[in-house]
Amino acid sequence: MGKFVWTAQLEIGIDVIDKQHRRIVEYINQLDDARSSGHPREEIGRVVSELVDYTLSHFAFEESMQEEAGYPFLKAHKKVHDLFAQRVSEYQARFLRGEDVSRELNSLLVTWLFNHIKRDDADYVESVQSNLQRQNDFVEKKKGFFSRLFK
Template sequence: MTIRWTEDLNTGIEVIDRQHMRIADYINELEHIHQKNDRVVTGRVLDELMDYTLSHFAFEESLQEEAGYEYLRPHQKVHELFTRRINQYLNRYRLGDDVAGEIHGLLRTWLVSHIKHDDADYVAAVRDNMLAILAEKQRSKHEGWLSRFFR
C-alpha cells in the first residue's frame, strides 16, 4: 500500500517534513519496483533508502541536541533499534531471501507511527530553538545597524 502524504504527517518543521516526504517516496518506489520483481533495482532503492534515512536520523538528532531536547538519548535508541532491524532484513535480502515486501510493510508502518508519535514529541523543543536562533540573528542584525548609525 502506498503512503499518501496527509497534513497529519507534517511536523511543522519544513526541512524535516521534506525529508520525511522523501523517505515516503523511497518507500513508495520500493513498493512499485517490488511488484516488477527486479532484484537489482530493488537492492539499489533499499541501499539509497537506508543511506538517506541514516543521514535524516543524524540531522534530526543534531537539531534535538542543539535544542537541548531532554529525550534525545531515547530517540537515538529508537533510531538505532530501527536501523539494526532494517539491516537484518537487508542482510537476508542480499543472501537471496525475498524480503522486499516485508521491508516495505515494516517501513510504511514504522514511518507513519514514528512521525506521529516519536517525532511529534520533539517538535516543540526544536521549533522553539529554531525561532530563538532566528530572533537572535534578527536582533544582532538590527543592533549592528543601530550601533553603526550612532558612531
C-alpha cells in the same frame, strides 16, 4: 501494499524535517513500485540501499537538532532510531543472502515511519521549534544591530 500517501496529518511543523520525511515516503514508494513491477533484484537492492542511507542521514540530522535544542529525551529517541536501523540492516542482510524481503520490508517501513512520526517525532517538536525561534530572533536582532553601523 499500495502507495504510502503523504498527508498533512504527518507534518510535524518543522519544514526541513517534513521535507525529509516526504523524501523517505518517496523512497518507500519507489521500493513498492520496484517490487510490484517485477524490477530486477539489483534495482530493488539499489532502492533499499538509497532508502537506508537517506534514512540514517535523516536520523543523524534529527538527533543533531534535538541535541542543539537540549531535548531531554534525545538518548531515548536515538535508541529508537538505533533499534530501527538494526532491524533494517537485518532485512538488508537477508536480501543479500537472496531472500525476497521487499514486501515485508515495505510493510515495516510504512508502519514504522507513520507511527514514529506521530508518536516519537511529535514529542520533540516543541523543543526544536523553540530553539529555532531563539536562533531566528538572535539573527534578526544582530541584523538590526549591524545595519545601524553601516547607514
